[in-house]
Amino acid sequence: MPREADTSARDFLAARHRWRLVEALPWLIAIAAYFIFPDRMTFGAQVLIMVLFALSLDLVLGYAGILTLGHAAFFGLGAYTVGLLAARLGYGEPITGLLAGAAVAAVAAFLSGWVLLRYRGLTLLVLTFSTTILLQEVGNVFKEFTGGYDGIPGIVIWPLFGRFDYDLYGRTNYVYCLGVLVVLFYVVRRIVYSPFGEALTGIRENVARMHAIGSPVHWRLVIAYTISAALAGVSGALFTQTNAYATLGVFDFDRSAGVMIILILGGTGRLYGAFAGAVIYMILEDHLSKLSPEFWQFGVGFVLVLVVLFARRGLFGLLEDLSAVLARSRS
Amino acid sequence: MTAALEVRNLHKSFGALQVARDIDLTLERGARHALIGPNGAGKTTLVNLITGVLRPSAGRVLLAGEDITRLSQAARTRRGIARTFQINQLFRGLTVLENVYLAVAERTRACDRLWRPAGAERAVIEEALAHLDALRLTDDALKLVRELPYGRLRLVEIAIALALKPKVLLLDEPAAGVPSSESHLILDVIGALDPDIAILIIEHDMDVVFRFAKRITVLVQGAVLTEGAPAEIAADERVRAVYLGEEARHG
Numbered sequence: 001m002p003r004e005a006d007t008s009a010r011d012f013l014a015a016r017h018r019w020r021l022v023e024a025l026p027w028l029i030a031i032a033a034y035f036i037f038p039d040r041m042t043f044g045a046q047v048l049i050m051v052l053f054a055l056s057l058d059l060v061l062g063y064a065g066i067l068t069l070g071h072a073a074f075f076g077l078g079a080y081t082v083g084l085l086a087a088r089l090g091y092g093e094p095i096t097g098l099l100a101g102a103a104v105a106a107v108a109a110f111l112s113g114w115v116l117l118r119y120r121g122l123t124l125l126v127l128t129f130s131t132t133i134l135l136q137e138v139g140n141v142f143k144e145f146t147g148g149y150d151g152i153p154g155i156v157i158w159p160l161f162g163r164f165d166y167d168l169y170g171r172t173n174y175v176y177c178l179g180v181l182v183v184l185f186y187v188v189r190r191i192v193y194s195p196f197g198e199a200l201t202g203i204r205e206n207v208a209r210m211h212a213i214g215s216p217v218h219w220r221l222v223i224a225y226t227i228s229a230a231l232a233g234v235s236g237a238l239f240t241q242t243n244a245y246a247t248l249g250v251f252d253f254d255r256s257a258g259v260m261i262i263l264i265l266g267g268t269g270r271l272y273g274a275f276a277g278a279v280i281y282m283i284l285e286d287h288l289s290k291l292s293p294e295f296w297q298f299g300v301g302f303v304l305v306l307v308v309l310f311a312r313r314g315l316f317g318l319l320e321d322l323s324a325v326l327a328r329s330r331s
Numbered sequence: 332m333t334a335a336l337e338v339r340n341l342h343k344s345f346g347a348l349q350v351a352r353d354i355d356l357t358l359e360r361g362a363r364h365a366l367i368g369p370n371g372a373g374k375t376t377l378v379n380l381i382t383g384v385l386r387p388s389a390g391r392v393l394l395a396g397e398d399i400t401r402l403s404q405a406a407r408t409r410r411g412i413a414r415t416f417q418i419n420q421l422f423r424g425l426t427v428l429e430n431v432y433l434a435v436a437e438r439t440r441a442c443d444r445l446w447r448p449a450g451a452e453r454a455v456i457e458e459a460l461a462h463l464d465a466l467r468l469t470d471d472a473l474k475l476v477r478e479l480p481y482g483r484l485r486l487v488e489i490a491i492a493l494a495l496k497p498k499v500l501l502l503d504e505p506a507a508g509v510p511s512s513e514s515h516l517i518l519d520v521i522g523a524l525d526p527d528i529a530i531l532i533i534e535h536d537m538d539v540v541f542r543f544a545k546r547i548t549v550l551v552q553g554a555v556l557t558e559g560a561p562a563e564i565a566a567d568e569r570v571r572a573v574y575l576g577e578e579a580r581h582g
Contacts, residue, residue, distance in 0.1 A: 009428050009460060009472035014450035195436045195452055196445035202433045205422035212382070212420065213434045213495060214408030215442065223445075 017193035026275045030178055034171070042170030045242045047282045048177040049235050054262045054274035055188055056231035061260070062269030063192060064224045065204030067121060070128030072255035073112075073135050074105040074229035076248075078236030080139070081105075083152040083246040088145070092158040098180065098237045105233025106226050113225035117218060120207075129253070136251035151247035155240065173242040180238060184231055189271060191227065200224055204269070261304055267314025276315045333396035335360045335529035336412070336499045341380055341390035343553075350376045351387070352554040358499060358529040365544035366533045367564075369573060373553040374533045375417055378501050381531075382414050383407045394499065409438070413497035415488040417504045417533070423477040427468060427487055430476060431459040434494035462494045466520055482513035489520060500524070502532040506539065518543075541565070549573070 033044055053075055060066040078101030085100060086092040116127050139146045147153060159165045166172045191197050199220055202210050210217050240246040258281065266277025284303060288296035311318040336358040343351040350373050358364055366374050379385040381392055383404035391400045399407050422430050435455045436442045450456070463469050466486045471479060476487065485505060492500060505521060506514040518539060524530065534540050540547065540561070547564040549556040551573055557564070564570055 009463075009469070010456060012426070012473055013428065013432070013456055016450055017448035190448075191445045193448050193450075194445045195441045195447070195449045195455070196443065198429065198433060198436065198449045199442040201425065202422055205424050206420055208416075209420040209422065209491075210433075210437075211384075211404045212408060212414060212416075213437045213491065214405045215433075215437045216405055220442070 017189075023272075026272060027182070034174060034178075038171065039169050041174040042242075043282070043286065045170050045173040045177045045238075047278055048174070048181050049238045049242070050259070050262060050278040050282055051275050052177075052181050052184060052238070053232055053235040053259050054266070054278050055185065055271070056228045056235065057259050057263055058268060058271065058274050059188060059191065059200075059228040059231070060224055061263060062273070063197060063204060064200040064221060066117065066221060066225065067125050068128040069125050069253070069256045069260065070130075070132040071228075071232055071259055072251050072253070073128075073132040074109060074232035075236035075239070075255060075259075076132075076135065076139075076251040077105045077108055078102065078233030078238075079240040079246045079250045080146065080152075080236075081233070082157075082237040082240040083155050084146070086155045086157060086240075087147075087152045090156075092156050094157055094160055094176070094241055097157070097241060098234050101233040101237030102230040103233075105236070106230040109229030110222060110226045113222045113229075117221045117225060129256070132251055132253070132256060136248055139248045139251065146248065149248050151245050155244045155246070157241045157244060170242065177238055177242065180234065184234065185271075188231070192271060196220070196223075201269075261300065263314075264304065265307055265314055267316035270314075270316050273314055273316050280315070334358060334393075335362065335395060336381070336531075337391075337393040337396075338377075338381060339391045339393070341377070341392065342388045343376065343380055343385060344388050350553050351380060352552075354390070354550075354553075354555055356531075356548060356555070356558075358531060360498075360529055361526050362529040362531070363543055363545045364529075364531045365540045365547045366531055366550060367535075367537075367540060367547060368550035368556070371552075372550040374550055375503055376553070377550065378414060378503055378531075378533065381501060382412055408495060411496075411498035412501070413492040413495040413499070414501040415485075415492050415503055415505055417507060419484050419488055421476045421484060421487055421491075424475065426473050426475055427463065427479070427490075428456075428459060428472040430487055431462050431490050431494050432456065434491045435459050435462070438495050459494065462490050465493070466490050467516075482509045482516070485509055485517055486520065489517070493524075497528060499529045499531070502530065502534075504533050504535065506534070506536065 034041065037044065057071050060068060081101040081104045082097040085097060112131055116124060116131070119127060140148050160172060160176055164172050199215060202215070203217055203220065207217060236250060239250065262277035262281045263273060265280050266273030266275065281300065284300055285296060288299040307314065334357045338354055338356040341351055341354040354377060366377065368374055376385065380387050383402060387400065391398055393399065394410055394412060399410060422433065432455060435458045436452065439455060441452050441455050460472065463472055466489060468483070468486055468490060471483060476484065489505060502521065506517045509517060521543065532543060544561055546558065547561055548558045549564060549570050556569060556573065557567055
């Protein structure tokens with residue numbers, strides 16, 4: 001019955017971007033966490049920041065298939081924009097600070113992406129990695145201005161909307177970060193389900209075919225990279241605002257690698273992978289580093305090896321496989 | 332009238348290796364032209380030169396009189412050159428519908444939009460479904476490409492190319508590897524294509540070539556050996572020698 005198949009095919013694309021009930025779950029958990037762990041909100045805010053950072057990487061790595069080990073560059077630029085604005089110019093307004101961080105990161109991504117995104121795979125990996133180290137080194141050369149590895153002294157962030165001051169337990173920060181994440185998650189979700197997002201997926205699936213259907217591949221990648229960097233810039237800006245400090249450590253390779261591990265743990269190219277991955281990674285890091293301050297990375301590495309061996313598509317891929325197995329055994 | 336596609340003195344070498352030598356080829360509007368020749372003659376290389384996957388070392392490619400030699404592959408596609416690949420180049424992790432949707436969406440510039448849901452582009456979806464319907468792929472619309480049998484995949488290749496609404500269509504062995512029980516479906520589709528589209532087909536099956544083509548170009552070692560109507564080619568001693576020699580070597 002071709003007519004019937006026709007209708008269901010129509011519905012498939014039309015229904016794909018609709019909100020499903022289960023999508024409320026991560027947000028309900030985030031709200032519940034506020035009431036269950038009221039004195040761990042400083043940590044909670046850091047988790048949310050990593051979720052946003054991982055989400056930004058998912059757009060380029062998970063959807064467009066851009067392999068980058070330099071995403072800390074944009075996190076760092078966002079962090080330093082806010083830090084320097086506050087410490088050197090005495091400007092500490094949070095919301096416009098986020099916008100400034102996003103803008104600086106986006107400009108840097110647009111310019112570097114224009115050159116670097118002509119390459120793919122391992123070459124791109126090394127190039128993005130080196131670009132980040134170069135940025136870090138520039139910060140180190142001008143350490144009178146940037147504070148170098150000692151950090152920027154005297155960052156003061158103004159109260160949120162001029163009204164809400166920051167408490168010792170980080171509750172204001174948590175709510176602030178959650179609000180920003182909600183807004184930006186909505187933006188990423190719109191993009192992912194748009195025709196542009198479909199084109200990004202096409203580039204990941206088969207770039208030769210994209211060229212052959214007339215897609216301006218390079219241009220699309222630069223746009224995606226720029227948007228992603230703006231989001232990473234916001235997460236970096238939030239990092240400085242919530243901690244009221246920033247050192248050149250924000251550009252560390254560990255951060256670029258860490259956010260990639262988060263995405264692999266949770267599952268790439270599936271929006272919510274960033275949530276699951278960031279929560280697992282941050283809690284693992286928190287507990288393991290208390291257990292063994294020196295060797296905690298061994299634990300993270302061990303989990304990563306397990307994931308790569310047994311759950312290639314991350315936690316969500318594993319869940320999908322399990323539910324498929326269950327469905328089969330039931331029928 | 333200017334030809335749909337013109338290739339003039341096209342030359343391509345990798346170092347000392349000459350893979351295309353002084354190739355001239357003209358496709359009139361609505362042409363049904365076959366490109367034949369033994370393995371390694373440079374047939375796919377010629378397609379790659381015409382579509383812009385490779386840059387020629389010398390010579391020119393004209394599309395409806397316009398010089399496109401220096402244009403990128405994507406720019407040529409947007410001007411009306413589409414191709415199918417000898418080895419499937421599909422979005423394997425996406426559904427058949429999405430494969431064709433992307434072609435339509437790129438052609439109509441819908442892919443420039445990043446705030447509207449892909450599913451809200453009704454016109455794109457309807458057109459993609461129409462292309463699938465024309466190739467009797469409707470029932471497979473929601474299947475993932477990687478789950479389809481090979482013969483169907485060759486049809487998806489063609490559906491994508493047609494979704495680009497080309498003026499010139501290059502078919503690189505469209506029925507290669509398809510069991511004969513299914514290949515007639517592909518040949519029917521090719522036979523029923525819009526008579527305005529200029530088509531260049533690379534094919535090894537001589538039955539197909541003689542049934543379909545009005546003109547045939549024979550390529551040997553990167554150069555045009557001869558060109559003519561099917562009857563002339565069939566009678567040409569040199570062509571026979573090339574093919575018989577080839578068969579003798581394989582046999």
